[in-house]
Amino acid sequence: METIDPARITLRPFELTDAADFFSWASNDQRMKNLKWTALASREQALTTIREICMPHLCYCRSA
Structure with missing residues (x-):
């Protein structure tokens, strides 16, 4: 396994422009199986999640 340098x-x-990338990982059932929320079904859901959950609660939602 490759080690990632945290300094990088x-x-x-x-941001709302992250919706496509957010959807690409949040729509995968395997990735989402250990989270409290279910996989997203559309890019519109990703946009809504970013707008209504991530943006108002910045301390919980960060993007790399």
Whole structure:
């Protein structure tokens, strides 16, 4: 397994323009099986999740 240098990681608040990338991982059932929420079914759901959950709660939602 490759080791990632933490100094190279930058976290930032999600933006609406992240919806396509957010959907690409949040729509995968295997990735989401250990989370409290279910996989997303559409890019519109990703956009809504970013707008209504991630953006108002910046301390919980960060993007790399």
